[in-house]
Amino acid sequence: MAISGLDIFKLLPKTNCRDCGFPTCLAFAMQLAAKKIELSKCPHVTEEAKKALEDAARPPIMPVTIGTGDFSFTIGAETVLYRHEKRFEHRPSFAYFISDSMEDSQVDDILSRIKTQKWERVGELLQPNSIYLKSEENDISKYVKLVEKIASSTKLSLILINEDIEAIKQALQFCSDRKPLIGSATKDNIDDFISLAKSDSYPLLIKGESIEDLISLTTKASDEGLKEIVLDSTPKNLKQAFNHQIYIRRAALERKNQALGYPTIIFPFKLTDDAIKEAVIASIFVAKYAGIIVMKNVEPESLYPLLVLAQNIYTDPQRPMSVEEKIYPIGDPDEKSPVLITTNFSLTYFLVSGEVEGSKVPSWLLIMDTEGQSVLTSWAAGKFIAEGIAKFVKKSGIEEKVSHKNIIIPGYVAQLSGELEDESGWKVTVGPREAADIPKFLQNYKI
Amino acid sequence: MTFEIPIKSGASRINEVIIGTEPAQVKIGGQNCLPFHNFEGEIPNKPIIAFEVYDVKPENWPNWLTKYYEDVFHDPILWAKKCVDDYNAEAINLNLTSADPGGLDADPIKVAETTKKIRGEIAVPLIVYGCGNLEKDSVLLKKVFEINAETNLLAGAAEEDNYKPIAAAALGFNNNVITLSPVDINLAKQLNILVTQLGVKPGCIVMDPVCSAIGYGIEYAYSINERLRIAALYQGDKAVSNPIINTVGREVWKIKENRLSKEEAPEWGDEESRGIIWEASTAMSLFLAGSDIITMRHPKAVTIVKEVIKELLGGEVK
Numbered sequence: 001m002a003i004s005g006l007d008i009f010k011l012l013p014k015t016n017c018r019d020c021g022f023p024t025c026l027a028f029a030m031q032l033a034a035k036k037i038e039l040s041k042c043p044h045v046t047e048e049a050k051k052a053l054e055d056a057a058r059p060p061i062m063p064v065t066i067g068t069g070d071f072s073f074t075i076g077a078e079t080v081l082y083r084h085e086k087r088f089e090h091r092p093s094f095a096y097f098i099s100d101s102m103e104d105s106q107v108d109d110i111l112s113r114i115k116t117q118k119w120e121r122v123g124e125l126l127q128p129n130s131i132y133l134k135s136e137e138n139d140i141s142k143y144v145k146l147v148e149k150i151a152s153s154t155k156l157s158l159i160l161i162n163e164d165i166e167a168i169k170q171a172l173q174f175c176s177d178r179k180p181l182i183g184s185a186t187k188d189n190i191d192d193f194i195s196l197a198k199s200d201s202y203p204l205l206i207k208g209e210s211i212e213d214l215i216s217l218t219t220k221a222s223d224e225g226l227k228e229i230v231l232d233s234t235p236k237n238l239k240q241a242f243n244h245q246i247y248i249r250r251a252a253l254e255r256k257n258q259a260l261g262y263p264t265i266i267f268p269f270k271l272t273d274d275a276i277k278e279a280v281i282a283s284i285f286v287a288k289y290a291g292i293i294v295m296k297n298v299e300p301e302s303l304y305p306l307l308v309l310a311q312n313i314y315t316d317p318q319r320p321m322s323v324e325e326k327i328y329p330i331g332d333p334d335e336k337s338p339v340l341i342t343t344n345f346s347l348t349y350f351l352v353s354g355e356v357e358g359s360k361v362p363s364w365l366l367i368m369d370t371e372g373q374s375v376l377t378s379w380a381a382g383k384f385i386a387e388g389i390a391k392f393v394k395k396s397g398i399e400e401k402v403s404h405k406n407i408i409i410p411g412y413v414a415q416l417s418g419e420l421e422d423e424s425g426w427k428v429t430v431g432p433r434e435a436a437d438i439p440k441f442l443q444n445y446k447i
Numbered sequence: 448m449t450f451e452i453p454i455k456s457g458a459s460r461i462n463e464v465i466i467g468t469e470p471a472q473v474k475i476g477g478q479n480c481l482p483f484h485n486f487e488g489e490i491p492n493k494p495i496i497a498f499e500v501y502d503v504k505p506e507n508w509p510n511w512l513t514k515y516y517e518d519v520f521h522d523p524i525l526w527a528k529k530c531v532d533d534y535n536a537e538a539i540n541l542n543l544t545s546a547d548p549g550g551l552d553a554d555p556i557k558v559a560e561t562t563k564k565i566r567g568e569i570a571v572p573l574i575v576y577g578c579g580n581l582e583k584d585s586v587l588l589k590k591v592f593e594i595n596a597e598t599n600l601l602a603g604a605a606e607e608d609n610y611k612p613i614a615a616a617a618l619g620f621n622n623n624v625i626t627l628s629p630v631d632i633n634l635a636k637q638l639n640i641l642v643t644q645l646g647v648k649p650g651c652i653v654m655d656p657v658c659s660a661i662g663y664g665i666e667y668a669y670s671i672n673e674r675l676r677i678a679a680l681y682q683g684d685k686a687v688s689n690p691i692i693n694t695v696g697r698e699v700w701k702i703k704e705n706r707l708s709k710e711e712a713p714e715w716g717d718e719e720s721r722g723i724i725w726e727a728s729t730a731m732s733l734f735l736a737g738s739d740i741i742t743m744r745h746p747k748a749v750t751i752v753k754e755v756i757k758e759l760l761g762g763e764v765k
Contacts, residue, residue: 250453251450436702
């Protein structure tokens with residue numbers, strides 16, 4: 001939240017002592033408002049003023065960074081309710097659920113999945129980046145041994161959950177340098193957890209029996225100086241889980257409720273016994289504000305679509321609906337490679353380029369500017385027609401890239417082929433109507 | 448410490464649209480709050496799912512989808528009945544693919560007859576889409592509205608370049624029309640204005656802002672739904688205060704992730720569960736963003752989404 005120079009000025013000593021290096025307190029206040037200088041440059045500022053200024057400068061939802069190294073991630077710091085207003089900043093982390101009541105073989109299975117379950121999509125490697133390590137048995141040594149095993153076998157970020165603070169302290173000896181999220185702090189153990197979290201700047205998971213309970217616990221933690229907090233509102237069912245996410249995000253952004261200005265954690269498996277339904281419930285909380293989503297169903301068929309959904313929802317909403325008119329080489333094509341043409345509607349481009357890539361046949365994809373319209377719409381509107389396509393093919397420069405004159409057009413505009421051959425002098429082949437049929441088509445296509 | 452729920456009140460209302468005639472009737476729309484926000488408003492009609500049925504045997508559906516329908520692919524009437532009887536469909540979405548000039552190019556009168564026959568055979572409302580060819584649809588949908596006159600049939604799509612004959616027929620025969628515009632709030636608004644200027648009542652229009660699957664631009668569809676709904680509820684924009692329909696099944700089942708088997712793409716896991724999750728999660732995301740009707744294919748995906756909708760509305764929860 002922005003705070004004005006005048007608001008800051010009111011909180012300063014107003015002595016114009018110049019100890020800060022500026023001629024007046026007002027000048028110093030203006031520099032502070034512009035974030036050009038730190039408040040600590042004023043040696044006379046009171047504790048109350050300091051706190052008031054910190055509160056005013058605090059983001060409405062605090063950023064929380066968990067882990068170190070490659071799998072470190074930040075959640076929170078969101079500023080809007082709807083993604084079209086301004087991009088959602090920090091995708092939820094998907095966490096593998098592991099508990100000390102699992103058989104060794106089950107734990108080993110998850111550890112081996114962690115090594116293999118990663119998927120490349122639009123140039124980015126997608127994978128769950130954290131592990132939620134839960135104590136379900138009242139056995140400190142068993143829990144600590146599990147943490148030791150996990151910490152030594154994977155670099156994923158760690159979430160250590162044991163309501164016995166002693167177990168967390170012992171477990172930390174194996175991962176204290178990895179900035180794990182620790183918890184769960186409840187009203188029964190909050191003081192111990194706050195001092196442990198403060199001791200080495202660990203982010204703290206706070207669990208409230210209700211939103212009111214959460215508010216009083218986070219207020220306490222914040223008063224003690226903790227900044228990195230993750231909220232578990234312990235919903236009893238899906239309706240409550242959904243409502244809580246909306247309440248918390250709105251309270252933080254629109255009611256300036258700082259006690260709820262932190263990212264949240266969600267456990268879809270607590271809301272259903274069905275593995276597939278667990279994944280579908282998880283999808284709800286991708287768009288609706290979760291910071292961490294803990295998964296028991298860790299099969300690829302559930303994690304992969306969820307990771308892709310999160311990648312999609314958290315893209316920049318300003319990204320246009322059309323792609324640039326040009327030649328897109330796919331898979332290192334040469335002068336003998338096939339040439340395909342379609343329109344510059346982004347959804348058309350995603351589908352077609354994805355399928356051409358999937359075909360493993362190196363190809364040239366010509367994308368023509370149809371003002372972002374799909375094949376059928378732009379054809380109907382007279383934008384994707386023989387004359388225009390022929391002109392575009394000529395000026396695109398594709399003639400210098402290939403030694404043949406064969407072009408594949410979308411199946412939906414088959415009727416263009418004769419006229420296009422006449423206009424362009426290229427031999428026209430009618431491709432499939434649906435992008436999904438492109439791989440089979442290209443694999444059988446002979447120039 | 449008390450916590451006051453941060454509600455946003457004072458929202459306008461989405462038009463209520465009645466689809467079908469009793470006993471095969473359902474109402475959609477009518478809400479004055481965002482999806483599943485019934486803590487701050489009223490949602491008199493829950494969002495619904497329509498099973499996609501085609502009047503031509505579909506090609507290129509994967510085995511893990513065809514196995515539910517292959518015994519009825521040859522007959523759209525049996526297909527629709529199976530969706531209702533075996534899979535508890537709450538609505539049927541019939542797609543008149545046979546009329547496509549690029550395919551069978553069937554006679555509009557014959558194609559339209561199928562719609563009437565199906566309507567007579569099922570106890571749930573029918574939603575009809577043409578073949579997608581703008582010219583053919585303008586003739587075909589006219590016949591469809593005529594043969595189903597006065598039945599609150601919902602059919603479309605009327606687009607910028609063919610809305611006149613289609614919307615006029617919907618009006619003339621007292622039915623409901625789907626207005627389709629590609630992922631653009633201003634085009635959607637413009638088309639609705641044009642259609643209402645022909646005399647179609649706002650309570651007879653459902654918008655199809657075009658959707659896409661997870662991984663293929665769902666973020667655009669998500670935000671268009673959400674923007675249309677926010678404009679209607681909080682800016683009181685009457686030109687977009689219509690229920691929204693999204694055709695998820697046909698988008699989700701054409702992508703490569705739902706074509707390749709476990710053997711062909713082991714890294715993506717079990718193919719059938721993958722398809723169910725892909726379809727159900729795409730549908731759920733779009734319902735969250737404002738959809739009132741979604742068309743789907745896999746019976747298990749439909750069952751799960753129905754359960755989740757019920758729970759999100761605060762229905763019986765275990």
